[in-house]
Amino acid sequence: MAEPSLELVDVRYRYHAGAEALRGVTFSVAAGERVGLVGPNGAGKSTLLLAIAGFLPAEGRIRVAGHTLNRSTVRDVRRHLGIVFQDPDDQLFMPRVGEDVAFGPATMGLAPAEVRARTAESLEAVGLAGFDDRSPYHLSQGEKQRAALATVLAMRPQILALDEPTAGLDPRARRRLIALLQNLTTTMLVVGHDLDLILDVCGRAILLDRGQVAADGPAAEMLRDARLLESHGLELPLSVASGRA
Amino acid sequence: MHHVMLDHFAGRNTPVHRLDPAAKTVAAIVFILATVLVQRDHLLPFTIVAAALAAYYVVGKVPPLYAAKRLLIVSPFVLAVVVLFPFFEPGHRLWAVHVGPWVLSVSDAGLARAAHLGSKFVLCALTALGLLATTPFHGVLAGMARLRVPRVFVVQLAFLYRYLWVLLDELMRMRRARAARDGGLGPWSLRFRSHAGVVGVLFLRTYDRAERIYWAMAARGFDGRLPAPPTQRMTSKDAVFLCGVAALAAATLTLDRLAYG
Numbered sequence: 388m389a390e391p392s393l394e395l396v397d398v399r400y401r402y403h404a405g406a407e408a409l410r411g412v413t414f415s416v417a418a419g420e421r422v423g424l425v426g427p428n429g430a431g432k433s434t435l436l437l438a439i440a441g442f443l444p445a446e447g448r449i450r451v452a453g454h455t456l457n458r459s460t461v462r463d464v465r466r467h468l469g470i471v472f473q474d475p476d477d478q479l480f481m482p483r484v485g486e487d488v489a490f491g492p493a494t495m496g497l498a499p500a501e502v503r504a505r506t507a508e509s510l511e512a513v514g515l516a517g518f519d520d521r522s523p524y525h526l527s528q529g530e531k532q533r534a535a536l537a538t539v540l541a542m543r544p545q546i547l548a549l550d551e552p553t554a555g556l557d558p559r560a561r562r563r564l565i566a567l568l569q570n571l572t573t574t575m576l577v578v579g580h581d582l583d584l585i586l587d588v589c590g591r592a593i594l595l596d597r598g599q600v601a602a603d604g605p606a607a608e609m610l611r612d613a614r615l616l617e618s619h620g621l622e623l624p625l626s627v628a629s630g631r632a
Numbered sequence: 633m634h635h636v637m638l639d640h641f642a643g644r645n646t647p648v649h650r651l652d653p654a655a656k657t658v659a660a661i662v663f664i665l666a667t668v669l670v671q672r673d674h675l676l677p678f679t680i681v682a683a684a685l686a687a688y689y690v691v692g693k694v695p696p697l698y699a700a701k702r703l704l705i706v707s708p709f710v711l712a713v714v715v716l717f718p719f720f721e722p723g724h725r726l727w728a729v730h731v732g733p734w735v736l737s738v739s740d741a742g743l744a745r746a747a748h749l750g751s752k753f754v755l756c757a758l759t760a761l762g763l764l765a766t767t768p769f770h771g772v773l774a775g776m777a778r779l780r781v782p783r784v785f786v787v788q789l790a791f792l793y794r795y796l797w798v799l800l801d802e803l804m805r806m807r808r809a810r811a812a813r814d815g816g817l818g819p820w821s822l823r824f825r826s827h828a829g830v831v832g833v834l835f836l837r838t839y840d841r842a843e844r845i846y847w848a849m850a851a852r853g854f855d856g857r858l859p860a861p862p863t864q865r866m867t868s869k870d871a872v873f874l875c876g877v878a879a880l881a882a883a884t885l886t887l888d889r890l891a892y893g
Contacts, residue, residue, distance in 0.1 A: 437847070440847075440851055442847055443851070462853065462855075465850065465851050465852070465853060466853060468851075470848075470851045471849075472844060472847065472848050472851075473842065476841075477841060477844040477845050477847075477848050478848045479794075480772040480791065480794060480845050480848065480849060481790070481794070482769060482773065482793055482794055483770050486770070490849075490852055490854075490858075491852035491853060494852060494853035494854060494855065494857075495853055520768075522703055523794070524794070524797050524798065534693050538852065539852070542852060542853075
């Protein structure tokens, strides 16, 4: 069996204030798999994402694309892990969209022609061709979210990690993002409360609560289990509750 | 919420918009230097700078009202000083105002000095505004980078430009939320305290955002060096423009020296 894209063994993290945010998280994600990471507020979802990217000094073992995370491999890990943060205003920090998408490939040290090609290709992939010269401040929320995705796609990561990608999007912008994610073949970790999104995009779901994995299985089964979801502060996805899925 | 950006008219397509941003940045610096170096309290040398700026604004189709409004925003700091000059500069007394036991006198030398400094300020500000009104901000930044302005400085400006409006939006939302509850009324002391609260929360949010931005940058491989912005090549038109600017600056200073001697 091929090596998993992402592997977590007994990952623990405690905040300075003393609260234990991650209490022994263990799971692995196979190459090409799309996994939804769900759970109530404060379950440790975003903390886990930061730990995987090496921003928080967590205990336990984290392997990303064959690199065991430690101080000397953190740059390799981040190169293979594309994180789209929740607020696109944090993600888009350059004066122009084009420069922002080019940022990742340029810091990877790619040749200028390759950087340009990847920038154009990524903007095209998210439906923002020709947005190079626009200021991120002047984009709509949906456009910002897709531009943020493009900044990461340009680095061709082995794993995409998205934190609440549909937060603040109207139904049309949300639909468009879902269609976009469905067409990507990258390994994916989607964090969030939007269970309909996870049902649409991910084959597998992991339920995190109080810093531990509470359930792990096929998304279509787990997200139809009203008792399980309710006992962890979640509700059936709307499409399930209304009998559409 | 969308603010009128500094470079609101920078997307137009006129001969001055098409000039190389680096050339325009140099030209603005030369003009500002020439204006500042004028020594004599005589307005004649300034007319050359003023006429050149007027021509630039006309060719660049910059609305005068836009420039005037922005000029007003930056003027209070300087005007406060300029207004005091007529009273404190020694010279021939023109008028005297009696305020109780004190006599406030306006001197001719003081008035001339105030007019001189006021003109310098207006011309320098209009030069900078002219640059920003005809050049996208990222162009100015790229120009500065090519002129070997330290990278740290250029990057600071880039972040300022990117996040100033985001911050102002946050401030506006918080003030609105407060106004929705107190209706702008309430005792003065309470309003003062809530102002302090808004400032404190804004500081914390800014701090958090800075950390999240750093994460987003580090996640994409940031190691302290920003990639160089794309560059543009100077053309013969830019060279002609720069020569013209240099000639006008020289004419301004020569006129000043002649009047001085």
